[in-house]
Amino acid sequence: MLANRYGLPMVDRFGREMDRLLHTFFDGAMVAPRTRLFPAVNVWEDGDNLYAEAEVPGMSMNDLEILVVGDELTIKGRRNAPAEEKVAYHRQERGCGEFARVLTLPVPVNADRVEATLKDGVLTVTLPKAEEAKPRKINIRNA
Amino acid sequence: MVSDLVNEKRDTATVTRAERTREGRTYLPYCDILERENELLIHADLPGVRTEDIDINYERGLLTLQGRVDPRREDRRFLMREYGVGDYHRSFEVGEGIDASRIEAEVKDGVLTLHLPKTESIRPRKIAVRSA
Numbered sequence: 257m258l259a260n261r262y263g264l265p266m267v268d269r270f271g272r273e274m275d276r277l278l279h280t281f282f283d284g285a286m287v288a289p290r291t292r293l294f295p296a297v298n299v300w301e302d303g304d305n306l307y308a309e310a311e312v313p314g315m316s317m318n319d320l321e322i323l324v325v326g327d328e329l330t331i332k333g334r335r336n337a338p339a340e341e342k343v344a345y346h347r348q349e350r351g352c353g354e355f356a357r358v359l360t361l362p363v364p365v366n367a368d369r370v371e372a373t374l375k376d377g378v379l380t381v382t383l384p385k386a387e388e389a390k391p392r393k394i395n396i397r398n399a
Numbered sequence: 400m401v402s403d404l405v406n407e408k409r410d411t412a413t414v415t416r417a418e419r420t421r422e423g424r425t426y427l428p429y430c431d432i433l434e435r436e437n438e439l440l441i442h443a444d445l446p447g448v449r450t451e452d453i454d455i456n457y458e459r460g461l462l463t464l465q466g467r468v469d470p471r472r473e474d475r476r477f478l479m480r481e482y483g484v485g486d487y488h489r490s491f492e493v494g495e496g497i498d499a500s501r502i503e504a505e506v507k508d509g510v511l512t513l514h515l516p517k518t519e520s521i522r523p524r525k526i527a528v529r530s531a
Contacts, residue, residue, distance in 0.1 A: 296481035311446035311482065313509035342436060349429040350444055362478060377446035377509015 294355045295331065295379075303391050306361060306383040313377035314350075320374070322381060324367040329381065332356035363389035423470055424485035428511075437522055439497065439515040445487050446509040453511060457499050463490045464511065496521040 295310035310331060312320065320333040337352040364386035372381045431442040445453065448466035456463045466487035493499060496518055503514045 293481070297479060298477065298481060299479040300475040300477045302476070306478075311444075311509070313444040313446040314507075316508060340435075344434045345431065346434060346439075347430060347432040350431050350442060359479070374508075376449060377444070 293357060294351065295357065297331070297357060297359060299359065301362075301385075304385060306363070306365060306385065308359065308381040308383065310357070310379045311377060312374070312379050315374075315377070317372075317374050320372075320379065322370070322372050322379075324361075324365065324370050324383065327361045327364065329359045329361055329383065330356060331359075331379070331381070365389075424483055425488045426483070426485050427489050428464075428466070428487040430489065437517055439517070441491070441511075441513040441515070443487075443489065443511045443513070444509065445506070445511050447484065448487065448506075448509065450506050453504075453506060455502075455504050455511075455513070457493070457502060460493055460499075461490055462493045462499075462502070462513070462515075464488070464513070466511075 295312050297308055297310045299306060299308045301307065308329060308331070312333070312335075315333060315335055319335065320331065323330040323332075332355060334354040335352045361383065365383040366386050369384045370381065372379060374380075428443045428445050430444075431440075433440050433442075443464060445466040447468050452467040454463075454465040454467075456465075464487070468484055468486055471484050493515065498516045498518045501516045505512050505514075
């Protein structure tokens with residue numbers, strides 16, 4: 257599992273304190289962050305689409321697989337460990353290996369029209385809502 | 400030991416305070432530090448940062464990397480929010496064993512790689528043994 261950084265903001269005002277906390281965290285137990293879900297996902301919507309965004313630094317589209325089956329979105333892939341000999345790690349916070357996230361979508365989507373883009377290590381999946389799930393404006397007639 | 404070459408700057412407060420002019424949160428990027436025969440490498444995850452928005456500065460033994468991320472629209476209707484978005488900042492103390500004038504950086508797919516060449520004097524050398 258990879259570590260991710262949600263919930264660990266280094267707020268400027270508390271910069272010093274948070275920094276120390278983070279160091280304790282990383283130095284003390286690399287086990288802890290690795291049990292977290294990867295990748296962290298943000299999901300939002302507008303009238304026409306659902307959007308799922310995930311940070312997957314260091315990966316290309318070839319390393320990722322995105323599936324929509326029924327009401328489930330699956331993001332899976334693998335981040336390869338650098339295969340290099342004669343290298344000594346002094347700090348290793350970036351995880352590697354296989355991962356998969358399965359998200360249950362709140363509304364039906366049109367699976368044929370799902371699109372994914374990857375830019376600067378950020379994956380964005382656009383899922384068009386099925387017609388029946390889109391908001392409709394109800395006309396009011398004068399009686 | 401390499402801890403003498405590159406050390407994370409533990410107390411970044413004095414360095415960062417003056418430069419912080421933007422609103423929002425700043426995150427420590429996850430980093431790997433590894434050592435090759437002739438250089439140290441730092442890999443830093445900076446997802447969402449464009450190449451032109453990365454600043455790397457070296458000054459008096461302190462290597463600072465900064466990544467600016469455009470604030471995202473906060474009026475989004477979030478259904479799930481597992482991570483926050485903000486700038487990145489992290490500093491490292493660089494020891495005498497690094498040739499700071501030759502530090503190089505490259506970025507790919509949201510990962511910044513810094514090359515820190517060792518100075519000649521600390522590179523491993525093989526000493527030939529002559530038979531007398």
